[in-house]
Amino acid sequence: MMEQHTLSSLIWLRIARFVQRSNQLSNEFLERYDMTAAQFDVLAQIHIYEPITQMDLAEKLTVSRGGMSRMLTRLEKERLIVRKQDWKIKYISLTDKGRALIQKAMPEQTEFQSSMFDEVLNEVEKKQLYMLMTKIQKHSLEKECPQK
Amino acid sequence: MMEQHTLSSLIWLRIARFVQRSNQLSNEFLERYDMTAAQFDVLAQIHIYEPITQMDLAEKLTVSRGGMSRMLTRLEKERLIVRKQDWKIKYISLTDKGRALIQKAMPEQTEFQSSMFDEVLNEVEKKQLYMLMTKIQKHSLEKECPQK
DNA sequence: TATTATCAATTTACTAGTAAACTGATGTTA
DNA sequence: TAACATCAGTTTACTAGTAAATTGATAATA
Numbered sequence: 326m327m328e329q330h331t332l333s334s335l336i337w338l339r340i341a342r343f344v345q346r347s348n349q350l351s352n353e354f355l356e357r358y359d360m361t362a363a364q365f366d367v368l369a370q371i372h373i374y375e376p377i378t379q380m381d382l383a384e385k386l387t388v389s390r391g392g393m394s395r396m397l398t399r400l401e402k403e404r405l406i407v408r409k410q411d412w413k414i415k416y417i418s419l420t421d422k423g424r425a426l427i428q429k430a431m432p433e434q435t436e437f438q439s440s441m442f443d444e445v446l447n448e449v450e451k452k453q454l455y456m457l458m459t460k461i462q463k464h465s466l467e468k469e470c471p472q473k
Numbered sequence: 474m475m476e477q478h479t480l481s482s483l484i485w486l487r488i489a490r491f492v493q494r495s496n497q498l499s500n501e502f503l504e505r506y507d508m509t510a511a512q513f514d515v516l517a518q519i520h521i522y523e524p525i526t527q528m529d530l531a532e533k534l535t536v537s538r539g540g541m542s543r544m545l546t547r548l549e550k551e552r553l554i555v556r557k558q559d560w561k562i563k564y565i566s567l568t569d570k571g572r573a574l575i576q577k578a579m580p581e582q583t584e585f586q587s588s589m590f591d592e593v594l595n596e597v598e599k600k601q602l603y604m605l606m607t608k609i610q611k612h613s614l615e616k617e618c619p620q621k
Numbered sequence: 622t623a624t625t626a627t628c629a630a631t632t633t634a635c636t637a638g639t640a641a642a643c644t645g646a647t648g649t650t651a
Numbered sequence: 652t653a654a655c656a657t658c659a660g661t662t663t664a665c666t667a668g669t670a671a672a673t674t675g676a677t678a679a680t681a
Contacts, residue, residue: 329579332599333587337495339606341514344492345535345668346613347485352636352669353618363637366489380659387493392638394661399636413646413659437619439481445612446605451480454605457598458487464593465494470501471585493638500639500666511667528629540668542631547666561629561676624681631674636667643662650655 347441354437358430365434367396368419368427371406376416379408387466495589502585506578513582515544516567516575519554524564527556535614 351362360368370385371377377385383393397417400406405423408415419427442451499510508516518533519525525533531541545565548554553571556563567575590599 329583331583331587332596332603333590334583336590336599336603336606337586339603339610340488341492342535343606343610343613344489346610349535349669350613350616350618361636378659387490387497388637389639390660391640391662394659396637398661413657415660435479435482438485439479441613441616442481442484442609444616445608448480450605451484453601455480455484455487457594457602457605458484458491460593461590462487462491462494465491465498465589468498468589468592470498497639509666526629536667537669538630539632539670542629544667546631558676561627563630622681624679626679627677629674629676631672633670633672635669635671637669638667639665641663641665644660646658648655648657651653 347438350441351434351438355430355434358426360426360430363396364400365427365430367400368405368423369431371417371419372424372427372431375418376409379415379417382417495586498589499582499586503578503582506574508574508578511544512548513575513578515548516553516571517579519565519567520572520575520579523566524557527563527565530565 348362351365355362355365358365367382367386370382374381374385379393379397380390382397383390386393388396397406397408400423401408404420405426407418407420409418410416442454446454496510499513503510503513506513515530515534518530522529522533527541527545528538531538534541536544545554545556548571549556552568553574555566555568557566558564590602594602
């Protein structure tokens, strides 16, 4: 029987707990813009890539089609985005209201998110961490569940 | 106006997407034990710390009291844990069934989770990553939302 | 002893994720 | 042209998280 705690599984725990906690803080922070962290994340991606198809957006956010659909319905209802049907694909763009909101929220939220790293890591450490996380994240996208 | 993408915010995206993806894979993997990743996580913590109070467990998992309550109700219904009320605190322990399940699932799940790191990082890199994530995660627990 | 305060746990109403079944417009083929 | 296949998007039923209101047993106090 293998060891119960490998170094890797301890890393996993640290990462998972950090993301949990960090999302709690971001949700609290973004209350001032009447947004959740998930909504900010979606609007920020649309801001960069618009116009973008619903599928591509789901893939960029590592989220299921169903989840994407419901989230966009909500954002559309609040007049932050529009969906234009072209052929059988829906293209997502920001409305003026959505663009104004994300442009206002982005600098503050980026700074808040960055502070979680900037307050404890120096430049060299941040570059190291970015390199390591890039490797792992790309690998996770290719990886599949064994013996399904 | 500050830059839209700092190195730190790119790190954040990598970490968040990795956790999302990694949870998807773990959920798929744990189907064979009729468990979700969240349930595994709770049972594993109880296994280490039992008997543990419901509050301490919530804190260790970075989860709200309400969420903890509902999760434990579910696990109790499946006869995997027991709650013993002592004074006004509830102490959580595994049942024999719960202990058998987690002992069977743990080695496989630990190995699967570890493989996400082991397949792309060497020992030195893993130690670096563990050190960096420990700093960040501890910091996030102390950090609070500014200007609430 | 009756009232009140305390505080862990629960409940409620919500957001946000999943898998899997369904929808519906567009092409393809018999 | 009628039947079928395709496939992005939607819907449904579920797990799991949150904040905030509620519950209920214990301890403190009038």
